[in-house]
Amino acid sequence: MSAPDVSGPGATPHARLAGPVGVPGEESVAGGTARWLRWGQHALLAALAAICLTRAVAAGAHPAAEVGALLVFVAWYLVGIPLARRGVGGAAWFLVLSLLWGVLVLVSPENVWLAFPLWLLAGHLLPLVGGVLVSVLILVVVVAEPVRQVGGTSFAAVIGPLIGMVVALGISRAQMALVRDGIERQRLITSLYSAQEETAALTDELARLQRAAGATSERTRLSRDIHDGIAQGFSSILLLARAARAEEDTTRVRELLAHLETSAAEGLEESRRVVGALAPADLDEGGLVAALHRVTERFEAESGVTARIVTTGSVPPVPTTTEVALLRYVQGALANVRTHARAESVVVSLDGSTESIRVDVVDDGQGFDTTDWTTRTPRSPGDGGYGLRATRTRLRELGGGLALESAPGEGTVVSAWLPVHDHGADGDSR
Template sequence: MDRTGTSRWLRLGQHALLGVLALVCGLRAITDGAHPLAELTALAAFIGWYAAGPRLAGKGGGGTVWFVGLTLLWAVLVLVSPENVWLAFSLWLLAGHVLPLLPAVIVSLTVFVVVALEPVRATGEASFAAIIGPFIGMVVALGVAKAQQALVRDGIERQRLITSLYAAQEESAALTDELARVQRAEGASSERTRLSRDIHDGIAQGFSSILLLARAALSEHDPDRLREILRHVESGAAEGLEESRRVVGALAPADLDEGSLTGAVRRVTERFAQESGVAARVVVTGSLTSLPTTAEVTLLRCVQGALANVRTHADAHQVVVSIDETPDSVRVDVVDDGRGFDTEVWTATAAGSPKDGGYGLRATRARLRELGGGLAVESAPGEGTALSAWIPLSHTAKEYP
């Protein structure tokens, strides 16, 4: 169904043209001596059948039947009076609309023959003007009708494209909303993972240190040593409070605020040695280049987690923390001489509930893998433990603009 305004105005113009032609032909026919009743009756039948066209055209094949009936009524009008031949122009217009091109041309030529021969039947004479004029009118009418059809088709296609465009825009908006929802969900999940890692590697380890110091204080009888332990507890609590604020604000660990990764590792190691009484030292190999904050945070968290495990589980006497830069990676090793453990048993149980232990190493390995690195743990009962974490320099370089 055509909804274009241009086509509607063209149809109204066509109806007006037929009305004017019917009025002129009726008046001229009666003036020329045609029987008024016959003229008016035939003209009314023609106009009535024309008005019934839209309803009949909606049925299968109804348009062709309607047009044939209209042509026959026109032929009756021509028999009533030759003046009615002028209604042929409306027939030519309709032929271009109702019929395919070839049938429309055939029917139009048939009507043209009637129009051209009618003066001969009425007067017995023929003229060039009586032939060329109707012929030009027929060609123009068919051309206008087919052009109007093309205009209507273009309008319908344009309307269809606009509708499709609106539908595509609505679908795109729906997909955008869905994508935003998925991204928000992924962002929330990623943020929860980050917070869980930061809480475990920073705040929880601080609480673990405070807990061990508090237990040591309960069994301590030397007042000077007790005051020293309380100072460590106070310092650890203050650092834990500051760390918790930084985790909420998604900032780097406090130890990284005062310098590079090397300095932060030295401070963490020294604090570990003071609080635990375990001899600890840091060995740096090579001139460590400046790393992105993400890489420094990840490696520092590895050291913090490893030292917390040494304090809690290893019963070690010495710990060595090594920082080594190779041409293609940065590596941090934490080696202790403690009791060690069976790595195969740990691997089998680490996949269980977080309360069973092993979350720290799993979280550390996940952090490193996100940066293209990895984590290796070597240990055996009675032989100490060696933890090695690395990040490729090629990956850290991508984080710089």
């Protein structure tokens, strides 16, 4: 039986750990074991009270006095339950309970049986030294009662209560250690979760800063290339056009027009060079199929997830913009598998025809609920589903689309498709 929780002024650290209804939070930190111990101790007191009542009346004690004193004792014990919830008055409550027990012993010596619950309470409520001293005083009363009644005692009448006192103190101290260890374990678990959340937040922030730095660096490079190449070419064309318009000499006009043609050709070549620099490096050799093989092999090596490429049909030559869009889609899908899916394997299937090209990424991971991914608008790239929505937008701009199938525990299938345009009209196809 636990004792009232003492957490008010003057309470010892030891006394704050347990009570008749347990310490606050004990249900979560000590679990079912502490709960069953507590109810077992309540049942023990009830059983001992019934035994004391029966034996006392049978031994000749006044029934009214025995019943009245026992009811007061039990009622005061029950008062400890709300006191424990409020965290007040544990030590004072125990002293009053001990005095009531003393009155019971005066009514009938059979009531010494209730000393065992008092020893349990002393072990819970008091520090080790104080609990032992109080328990010894209770033991003295138990041993001295036969002397008061019959003028003598026996070895069994002394050694039995002594063993009971030691056992009771041991049980109470063990339960205290159980609760204390549970509290410490819960604190460590909470600290671990907090550290994990902080690490995840720092990782997200680092990734965001890296993306921002990469975007800034790329914008700086592009602006420099455009300024030094294309913009300067347009400036030259503009000056030549103005000079040709003001020139009256036909021969000179033809020369200026020739210069205009040359400058325009150089500007076109420069613009193609800048656009070509935007293409992923994986597309430098072998086109889309080879790029997907390299990306998938790199993903498998870095993540440990089994990955393979399945190609059906014939993959026709497609514009660079189509290759870039599909490669970026696969890279994003594999990144999602690596980050979220907890998958063991992933298959990238490529199906081409003269009309369209389709790429599916299928994993056997944990899946997720896709109810609102197509309708909810993300507020930032860190918001869930941003990558999928950005990919879908890019594909739609090229005349294609994106489909997603998933459910918790059933893996995920992401499908992207694009039409195969006449690459001759694009001007930059593979």
